[in-house]
Amino acid sequence: MSKTFPGLKALDDVSLEVHSGEVVAVLGHNGSGKSTLVKILAGVYQADSGSVVEVRNAEGQLAAGPDARSDLHFIHQDLGLADILTTVENLGLGTAARGRGFAPIHSRAERRRAQELIARFGVNFDVTVPVGRLSPAHRAIVAIARAMDGWTRPDNVLVLDEPTTALHGDEVQVLFEAVRRVAAAGAGVVFISHRLDEVLALADRVVVLRDGRVVAEESTSNLDHDQIVTLIAGRAIADISLEARGGPAEPVLTVSNINGAEIIDFSMTLRAGEIVGIGGILGSGREELAPLLFGSKYRFGGLVEIGGEELISDDTRAAIESGMAYVPADRRKSGAVMELSVRENLTLPMMRGLRRAFGRLDGRAERAETHSWMQIVGLRPPNPEQALKLFSGGNQQKVVLAKWLRVRPRVLLLDEPTQGVDVGAKAAIYELIMAARSDGTAILLCSSDTKELVSLCDRVLVFKGGRIVSEVQRGELTEERLVRDELALETRK
Ligand SMILES: Nc1ncnc2c1ncn2[C@@H]1O[C@H](COP(=O)(O)OP(=O)(O)OP(=O)(O)O)[C@@H](O)[C@H]1O
Ligand SMILES: [Mg+2]
Structure with missing residues (x-):
C-alpha cells in the first residue's frame, strides 16, 4: 500500500x-x-x-x-x-x-x-x-x-x-x-x-x-x-527522573474550599517550581479540577488565588492575564484552531514578545521562534505553515502543548499532557515540563498515567468520590501505591 x-x-x-x-x-x-x-x-x-x-x-x-x-x-x-x-x-x-x-x-x-x-x-x-x-x-x-x-x-x-x-x-x-x-x-x-x-x-x-x-x-x-x-x-531513550531541589518556595496558587459538579470542598497550595500530580480514576474528580481552576467550568464557594490575587470563577481571560495556562485533555476540541497553521496556533496566545514598535508583528522573530519550537517537539512534517488539521493526532497534541509552554506561565495546568504522543516526543515533553519547573513555574499535572505521575511529580494528590483521599510525597511515590489509593483497595495505616 x-x-x-x-x-x-x-x-x-x-x-x-x-x-x-x-x-x-x-x-x-x-x-x-x-x-x-x-x-x-x-x-x-x-x-x-x-x-x-x-x-x-x-x-x-x-x-x-x-x-x-x-x-x-x-x-x-x-x-x-x-x-x-x-x-x-x-x-x-x-x-x-x-x-x-x-x-x-x-x-x-x-x-x-x-x-x-x-x-x-x-x-x-x-x-x-x-x-x-x-x-x-x-x-x-x-x-x-x-x-x-x-x-x-x-x-x-x-x-x-x-x-x-x-x-x-x-x-x-x-x-x-x-x-x-x-x-x-x-x-x-x-x-x-x-x-x-x-x-x-x-x-x-x-x-x-x-x-x-x-x-x-x-x-x-x-x-x-x-x-x-x-x-x-531509532534510538534508546533514557527515563527521565526528578532531581532533588532546594527548600520550599513561596505559594503561587492557593485554592480554598472550592466545589464543582464532582469535586467537593477542595483546597490546595501550589508553590513555584513544584509539580503536583492529580491522580484518580475516571469520575473521581480528577478530570474536573483543571477546568474548575482555570474557570472554563463553573465552580461555587471557596477561593482561588494567584499570588494573593483572587481569581473570579468563569473568567478564563482573567486567569490567562494573571499568568495561568491550561492545556486541556481534549485538545482537538478546545485546545487549538484546526484551520490555522502551526505557526499561527503557536503564537496565538502571546504576540507581545513578537511586537515591534507601533505594534507591528515581527515576522522574522515569529518564524525563528516557531522554527525552534518545531525542533524541540519534533514536528513532522516540519512545515509550520501547514494547517493544523493536516497533521497527525500526536503532532497536533505537541503543538498545543508548545503553545502554552511558550508563554512561560506562572501556573501551568496540564491535563493528560502526553496522551497520544510517541515515545520520542514524550521524552521531549517531559524535558520541557522539567525546564518549566526549574524556571519556577508552578505545575499541576492531572494524569491517568500513573507512570507519568511517578516520574515527574514532587507529590501527588489522589481523588476519589470528589475528595482527596491521599497525598503521596515524592519519596513514597510508586505506581503500585497510586493505583491502590485510586481504587482505595485497602484501608490505609
Ligand atoms: N489529509 C492530509 N493531507 C496532507 N497530509 C496528511 C493528511 N493526513 C495525514 N497527513 C500526513 O500524513 C502523515 C501520516 O499521518 P498519520 O495520521 O497516518 O500518522 P500517525 O502514524 O497516525 O500519527 P499519530 O501517532 O500522531 O496518530 C503525517 O505526516 C500527516 O501530516
Ligand atoms: Mg494516528
Missing part, C-alpha cells in the same frame, strides 16, 4: 498481513502513517494505484475492495462519531423523532439495547443525549461498543486506532478482555497504541513504521519495552 498526499509520501509500499486469531500492533512515531493505513482500510482515503486490500475468510473465500469492507470494524483515532446524534443513533439502533426544541425520542427497546451494549464495558449513562455532550471516556466506549456489534462472521477484522487514550486502567482491561475474546473466536485484530505496556499485554506481533515504511516486524515474545522504544524512535 502506498499513499501520497501533496508533497508527502505518507505510506511507501507497506505490506501488512493479519491472521485469524492474531493481534497485530502497528507502531511508529507521530506521523509515521498508522492512521493513514487505517483510513485506507476504512475507505476514508483512496490508496495510490497498485495497492490491494483483501480479506479471506475461513473457507478461503476472497473479498476485495468495498465488499471486504463489511468484514472490517473500526475504532478510529478521532472515534468517528457524529457528535450531534445520540448514543442510540451512533450505535445504529434507531433514528430519533425530533421536533424543534424537543429532546430526541427513542423507543424503550432501542434504549434498552443501547444500554446493554455499553453495559458490557461496565458503564451506564444516558443514551439519549447527543454524544458530543458525553465525557471523552464515554464517547470512546460508544465507539468501541459500535465496533464490537454487528459482525457478519466471527472471523471479521477489528481495527483499533489508539482506543485507550481516554480510558483508565479498569476500562482498558474491559476493552482488552473483549478484544481477546473476539480474537479467540477467530477475528484478526489490528491495534495501534503509544502505550507500550498495552502493546506487550495484548499483541502477538508488532509491525513498526517509520516515515511511512515498515522498518521492523517481530513477535512480541522476542521483545521487551526498551527494545520496542528503540525500534520506534
Whole structure:
C-alpha cells in the first residue's frame, strides 16, 4: 500500500498481513502513517494505484475492495462519531423523532439495547443525549461498543486506532478482555497504541513504521519495552527522573474550599517550581479540577488565588492575564484552531514578545521562534505553515502543548499532557515540563498515567468520590501505591 498526499509520501509500499486469531500492533512515531493505513482500510482515503486490500475468510473465500469492507470494524483515532446524534443513533439502533426544541425520542427497546451494549464495558449513562455532550471516556466506549456489534462472521477484522487514550486502567482491561475474546473466536485484530505496556499485554506481533515504511516486524515474545522504544524512535531513550531541589518556595496558587459538579470542598497550595500530580480514576474528580481552576467550568464557594490575587470563577481571560495556562485533555476540541497553521496556533496566545514598535508583528522573530519550537517537539512534517488539521493526532497534541509552554506561565495546568504522543516526543515533553519547573513555574499535572505521575511529580494528590483521599510525597511515590489509593483497595495505616 502506498499513499501520497501533496508533497508527502505518507505510506511507501507497506505490506501488512493479519491472521485469524492474531493481534497485530502497528507502531511508529507521530506521523509515521498508522492512521493513514487505517483510513485506507476504512475507505476514508483512496490508496495510490497498485495497492490491494483483501480479506479471506475461513473457507478461503476472497473479498476485495468495498465488499471486504463489511468484514472490517473500526475504532478510529478521532472515534468517528457524529457528535450531534445520540448514543442510540451512533450505535445504529434507531433514528430519533425530533421536533424543534424537543429532546430526541427513542423507543424503550432501542434504549434498552443501547444500554446493554455499553453495559458490557461496565458503564451506564444516558443514551439519549447527543454524544458530543458525553465525557471523552464515554464517547470512546460508544465507539468501541459500535465496533464490537454487528459482525457478519466471527472471523471479521477489528481495527483499533489508539482506543485507550481516554480510558483508565479498569476500562482498558474491559476493552482488552473483549478484544481477546473476539480474537479467540477467530477475528484478526489490528491495534495501534503509544502505550507500550498495552502493546506487550495484548499483541502477538508488532509491525513498526517509520516515515511511512515498515522498518521492523517481530513477535512480541522476542521483545521487551526498551527494545520496542528503540525500534520506534531509532534510538534508546533514557527515563527521565526528578532531581532533588532546594527548600520550599513561596505559594503561587492557593485554592480554598472550592466545589464543582464532582469535586467537593477542595483546597490546595501550589508553590513555584513544584509539580503536583492529580491522580484518580475516571469520575473521581480528577478530570474536573483543571477546568474548575482555570474557570472554563463553573465552580461555587471557596477561593482561588494567584499570588494573593483572587481569581473570579468563569473568567478564563482573567486567569490567562494573571499568568495561568491550561492545556486541556481534549485538545482537538478546545485546545487549538484546526484551520490555522502551526505557526499561527503557536503564537496565538502571546504576540507581545513578537511586537515591534507601533505594534507591528515581527515576522522574522515569529518564524525563528516557531522554527525552534518545531525542533524541540519534533514536528513532522516540519512545515509550520501547514494547517493544523493536516497533521497527525500526536503532532497536533505537541503543538498545543508548545503553545502554552511558550508563554512561560506562572501556573501551568496540564491535563493528560502526553496522551497520544510517541515515545520520542514524550521524552521531549517531559524535558520541557522539567525546564518549566526549574524556571519556577508552578505545575499541576492531572494524569491517568500513573507512570507519568511517578516520574515527574514532587507529590501527588489522589481523588476519589470528589475528595482527596491521599497525598503521596515524592519519596513514597510508586505506581503500585497510586493505583491502590485510586481504587482505595485497602484501608490505609
Ligand atoms: N489529509 C492530509 N493531507 C496532507 N497530509 C496528511 C493528511 N493526513 C495525514 N497527513 C500526513 O500524513 C502523515 C501520516 O499521518 P498519520 O495520521 O497516518 O500518522 P500517525 O502514524 O497516525 O500519527 P499519530 O501517532 O500522531 O496518530 C503525517 O505526516 C500527516 O501530516
Ligand atoms: Mg494516528
